[in-house]
Amino acid sequence: MKELSMDIVATRVNILMMTQYSLQSENFRQMLQEATGLSISSVDPTRKMDVASIPENSIVIIDISVSNLLEEIVKIVKESDKVVGTVLFNAEEDMSVEEVLSWKSLRGTFSARDSLPQVCQGLKAIANGDNWLPRKIINKLISYYELNINSSQDLGYLGTDLTRRELEILESLKTGGSNIEIADSLFVSEHTIKSHLYNIFKKLEVKNRTQAMAWARKHL
Structure with missing residues (x-):
C-alpha cells in the first residue's frame, strides 16, 4: 500500500x-x-x-x-x-x-x-x-504524529462526535486501506468514502490521511 x-x-x-x-x-x-x-x-x-x-x-x-x-x-x-x-x-x-x-x-x-x-x-x-x-515513509509519519498528538486531541477523544460509519472507516483506515478498498468492504461508493473522510478530518481536527491513521491507531 x-x-x-x-x-x-x-x-x-x-x-x-x-x-x-x-x-x-x-x-x-x-x-x-x-x-x-x-x-x-x-x-x-x-x-x-x-x-x-x-x-x-x-x-x-x-x-x-x-x-x-x-x-x-x-x-x-x-x-x-x-x-x-x-x-x-x-x-x-x-x-x-x-x-x-x-x-x-x-x-x-x-x-x-x-x-x-x-x-x-x-x-x-x-x-x-x-x-x-x-510504507516506510507512512510508518515514519504515523510514529511522528502519534508522538505529536496534542493533549487537547487526547482529552477530546470521548467527546468526538463520530458516527458509527465514520468509526468503521477509521478502523479500515488504521490498517492502511485505500478509498476503493474501504468502499468495497462497506458496500458504498468511493465518493461516499471521500465525503466521510472529509467529515472525519474536520471532527478530529487533523490535516491529512496519515494523521487520521495515527489517531485511529492510538484510540481505536
Missing part, C-alpha cells in the same frame, strides 16, 4: 507537471496522460509562472532531478493556496520525516526505479483521493 494535506473530495482536479520544457518531458507527459486518462498540463517555471496562474484544486508534479528549477518551483507551490497536493518524481525511496513535511501537502513519491504502470497506478489513486507514499 502507498500513502493528501486533506483528501480531495471534489470530483475533478487539475494536474500540473512542473519541469523545464523539452521533447523528452513532453513525451513523458503525453504518455502519462494517455495511460491514466487524466488531464495533465505541462508548466515551465522559467516562463514567468506565478502563483495567480495556478488553477483551483491543483495537484503539482515536481521532477526533483531538475535542480536548477527547484527553488522557483518550491516557492510557487508553497505560496499557492490552490495546491491541494504535491507529487515528487525521482525522489529518494527513504525520505526522512523532515523532508516529507518540508513539501506542501505531499501526496506521493516515485523513484527512478518505478515503472510507467506503477507511476500511472499511483497518479490515478492520488487523483481519486488516496495517497501514494512508500
Whole structure:
C-alpha cells in the first residue's frame, strides 16, 4: 500500500507537471496522460509562472532531478493556496520525516526505479483521493504524529462526535486501506468514502490521511 494535506473530495482536479520544457518531458507527459486518462498540463517555471496562474484544486508534479528549477518551483507551490497536493518524481525511496513535511501537502513519491504502470497506478489513486507514499515513509509519519498528538486531541477523544460509519472507516483506515478498498468492504461508493473522510478530518481536527491513521491507531 502507498500513502493528501486533506483528501480531495471534489470530483475533478487539475494536474500540473512542473519541469523545464523539452521533447523528452513532453513525451513523458503525453504518455502519462494517455495511460491514466487524466488531464495533465505541462508548466515551465522559467516562463514567468506565478502563483495567480495556478488553477483551483491543483495537484503539482515536481521532477526533483531538475535542480536548477527547484527553488522557483518550491516557492510557487508553497505560496499557492490552490495546491491541494504535491507529487515528487525521482525522489529518494527513504525520505526522512523532515523532508516529507518540508513539501506542501505531499501526496506521493516515485523513484527512478518505478515503472510507467506503477507511476500511472499511483497518479490515478492520488487523483481519486488516496495517497501514494512508500510504507516506510507512512510508518515514519504515523510514529511522528502519534508522538505529536496534542493533549487537547487526547482529552477530546470521548467527546468526538463520530458516527458509527465514520468509526468503521477509521478502523479500515488504521490498517492502511485505500478509498476503493474501504468502499468495497462497506458496500458504498468511493465518493461516499471521500465525503466521510472529509467529515472525519474536520471532527478530529487533523490535516491529512496519515494523521487520521495515527489517531485511529492510538484510540481505536
